[in-house]
Amino acid sequence: MLDHSSHRDCAVDVRDLRAGYNSHVALDGVTFTIERGCLAGLVGPNGSGKSTLLKVMLGLHKPWSGEVLIFGHTERPGHGDVGYTPQSELVDWAFPVSVFDVVLMGRYGKLGLVRRPGRRDRDIAMSALERVRLADRAGRQIGELSGGEQRRALIARALAQEAELLLLDEPLAGLDATAQHDLLRLLEELRTEGKTLFVATHDLSCVAADFDHAVLLNRRVVAFGRPADVFNEEKLSEAFQRHLFVLPQGTTIIGP
Amino acid sequence: MSDIADFFVDPWRLEFMRRGLVAATLVSVVAAVVGSYVILKGMAFISDALPHASFGGIAIAFALGGSLYLGGAIAALATALLIGFVSRRGLVRSDAAIGILFVGSFALGLAVISRQKNYTGDLFSFVFGNVLAVTWNDVYLTAAIGAFVLAFVAIFYKELLFTSYDPAMAAAAGLPVPALQYALLALVALTTVIAVQTIGVILVVALLVTPAATAQLLVRSLPAMMALGALIGAASSVIGLYVAWHADLSASASIVLTATALFVVAFAFAPGRGLVWQALPRLNSGSSAVLK
Numbered sequence: 001m002l003d004h005s006s007h008r009d010c011a012v013d014v015r016d017l018r019a020g021y022n023s024h025v026a027l028d029g030v031t032f033t034i035e036r037g038c039l040a041g042l043v044g045p046n047g048s049g050k051s052t053l054l055k056v057m058l059g060l061h062k063p064w065s066g067e068v069l070i071f072g073h074t075e076r077p078g079h080g081d082v083g084y085t086p087q088s089e090l091v092d093w094a095f096p097v098s099v100f101d102v103v104l105m106g107r108y109g110k111l112g113l114v115r116r117p118g119r120r121d122r123d124i125a126m127s128a129l130e131r132v133r134l135a136d137r138a139g140r141q142i143g144e145l146s147g148g149e150q151r152r153a154l155i156a157r158a159l160a161q162e163a164e165l166l167l168l169d170e171p172l173a174g175l176d177a178t179a180q181h182d183l184l185r186l187l188e189e190l191r192t193e194g195k196t197l198f199v200a201t202h203d204l205s206c207v208a209a210d211f212d213h214a215v216l217l218n219r220r221v222v223a224f225g226r227p228a229d230v231f232n233e234e235k236l237s238e239a240f241q242r243h244l245f246v247l248p249q250g251t252t253i254i255g256p
Numbered sequence: 257m258s259d260i261a262d263f264f265v266d267p268w269r270l271e272f273m274r275r276g277l278v279a280a281t282l283v284s285v286v287a288a289v290v291g292s293y294v295i296l297k298g299m300a301f302i303s304d305a306l307p308h309a310s311f312g313g314i315a316i317a318f319a320l321g322g323s324l325y326l327g328g329a330i331a332a333l334a335t336a337l338l339i340g341f342v343s344r345r346g347l348v349r350s351d352a353a354i355g356i357l358f359v360g361s362f363a364l365g366l367a368v369i370s371r372q373k374n375y376t377g378d379l380f381s382f383v384f385g386n387v388l389a390v391t392w393n394d395v396y397l398t399a400a401i402g403a404f405v406l407a408f409v410a411i412f413y414k415e416l417l418f419t420s421y422d423p424a425m426a427a428a429a430g431l432p433v434p435a436l437q438y439a440l441l442a443l444v445a446l447t448t449v450i451a452v453q454t455i456g457v458i459l460v461v462a463l464l465v466t467p468a469a470t471a472q473l474l475v476r477s478l479p480a481m482m483a484l485g486a487l488i489g490a491a492s493s494v495i496g497l498y499v500a501w502h503a504d505l506s507a508s509a510s511i512v513l514t515a516t517a518l519f520v521v522a523f524a525f526a527p528g529r530g531l532v533w534q535a536l537p538r539l540n541s542g543s544s545a546v547l548k
Contacts, residue, residue, distance in 0.1 A: 058428045076430075084428055095296060095421050096478050108418050109429025114411060141476045161429075 083158025106160030148179030284489030305358035385456025385508030
């Protein structure tokens with residue numbers, strides 16, 4: 001089913017990726033694929049290389065060896081196929097920009113240097129805001145939004161970019177149950193519309209319950225495939241380096 | 257009646273006051289626009305460092321009999337590039353790199369001066385600023401460099417905004433982020449060069465930081481922050497020169513103190529965000545508790 005030779009249905013094809021900083025190895029022989037139109041989770045302990053992997057996929061960090069194919073080609077900055085929402089704590093929420101300004105930034109890559117966003121760019125940004133149900137918040141300063149609304153605004157920016165693959169870094173962290181539920185529903189809707197979503201998260205139960213695919217990472221890929229196959233006691237213990245009890249409902253508790 | 261008219265008109269009867277007014281207003285407008293990025297990117301320390309660093313170049317140019325502006329510009333730009341270079345190596349934190357390099361350049365300036373036999377009063381006017389010693393040529397040069405800086409900010413507005421707000425995403429979108437970050441440092445350096453003559457090495461940072469920070473308390477968009485910051489900077493220059501004239505104070509000190517006073521007012525009374533507004537609900541609930 002996951003045949004390396006067929007790129008047609010493959011959104012992401014990562015092959016034997018090695019990457020790191022100075023002499024520190026962050027990713028060591030990482031290989032996996034994500035099918036087009038999938039909602040896939042990226043799970044692993046802190047320091048397992050999740051953020052480095054996302055940076056390599058965005059073309060922001062040059063790997064030592066191996067390759068990343070996005071829809072069959074190597075991603076270069078400015079190509080625009082890959083949208084990204086950073087971790088919430090890395091975003092400057094106090095910056096004096098409106099929600100609409102932030103979403104409009106999704107168009108900047110396509111515009112190139114010096115050219116100003118035009119009518120069409122504004123229309124695309126506005127419909128992206130409508131898509132995440134934030135049109136009525138367009139004029140607000142970005143920091144005035146609630147946690148869940150902020151995540152949706154960042155997703156709208158990726159949609160305004162007209163990216164087919166969305167990389168989301170910890171979009172569920174720090175949200176209350178309702179906001180988390182709303183965000184998951186939005187991700188599922190986007191998948192239905194044909195987007196491919198790759199979500200780094202610590203929330204194993206969400207991935208187990210709602211996602212099509214999971215990549216279990218700890219510098220190398222411990223397992224990937226359907227969450228039901230990936231999240232077993234042996235694989236999780238190997239990835240998290242401690243014993244995990246897997247309960248039948250799919251709820252996971254980290255043991256002592 | 258004529259007394260009041262005299263109060264307002266008197267200072268401008270003298271040409272050096274008019275020149276000083278034009279120079280100070282130009283500089284404070286440019287500084288507030290560039291200063292908006294300085295505030296938002298947490299660059300206050302480096303914007304204090306570059307004027308100090310420019311002093312090394314100014315002193316060397318003075319000793320060699322060259323253009324003081326050119327000397328200051330070369331020293332400020334070289335220091336900005338070196339700070340970027342040293343902190344990118346990763347061996348020294350960037351704030352330490354800033355601290356080492358700007359003091360080094362400033363000390364070089366002092367060393368050069370200490371070897372000068374002729375009168376160095378002119379040089380010390382760069383340290384403390386002497387807006388009233390500005391010539392028309394200085395004003396023209398200030399206007400030209402200021403126009404270049406403002407034009408750069410206008411042309412690359414979208415790029416500077418994206419790079420300041422979200423450098424990672426800007427790089428992923430294909431923008432030349434390191435080049436833009438160096439360009440922003442160069443804009444601070446150029447602003448420094450036109451500001452040292454009027455306001456002095458030590459007080460330049462106030463023009464870059466204070467009006468923009470005051471504006472940020474009052475508005476919520478970057479263009480509005482730049483426009484209001486420029487207005488506050490210009491108002492500080494005009495009011496500061498009146499204060500200097502009538503109270504016989506240093507012009508640069510008066511301008512900076514006016515800007516500081518405007519900041520304090522905004523900090524206290526900014527609608528919704530100022531100290532007074534934040535205290536109001538508590539005062540209200542306190543008084544209603546007393547009534548019960």
